[in-house]
Amino acid sequence: MRDPASGRSCCAAKDAAAMRDHAKARIQALGLAGPGGVRVNQAGCLDRCEEGPCVVVYPDGVWYTYVDRADVDEIVDQHLVAGCIVERLRI
Numbered sequence: 581m582r583d584p585a586s587g588r589s590c591c592a593a594k595d596a597a598a599m600r601d602h603a604k605a606r607i608q609a610l611g612l613a614g615p616g617g618v619r620v621n622q623a624g625c626l627d628r629c630e631e632g633p634c635v636v637v638y639p640d641g642v643w644y645t646y647v648d649r650a651d652v653d654e655i656v657d658q659h660l661v662a663g664c665i666v667e668r669l670r671i
């Protein structure tokens with residue numbers, strides 16, 4: 581986690597690891613993981629700290645932020661399952 585004295589925001593300070601774990605578990609529960617499926621992985625700083633916490637969906641190149649688990653669920657359900665971009669969370 582970035583030193584708060586740096587004056588710059590950090591995804592890690594916004595519960596990003598727990599949200600990643602939640603997304604990963606949801607993907608697995610929905611049967612979307614595995615070869616050719618969805619992979620949820622951790623990245624280092626994506627250099628959009630002030631807009632974060634950040635999620636980027638590839639290969640679509642769509643960037644999102646979120647506040648809570650319901651937002652993460654919406655990204656999974658709407659983008660990854662239904663193929664619809666969640667405009668309200670887009671950055």
Ligand code: FES
Nearest residue numbers: 591625626628629
């Ligand atoms: S720490 Fe998340 S974008 Fe920089």
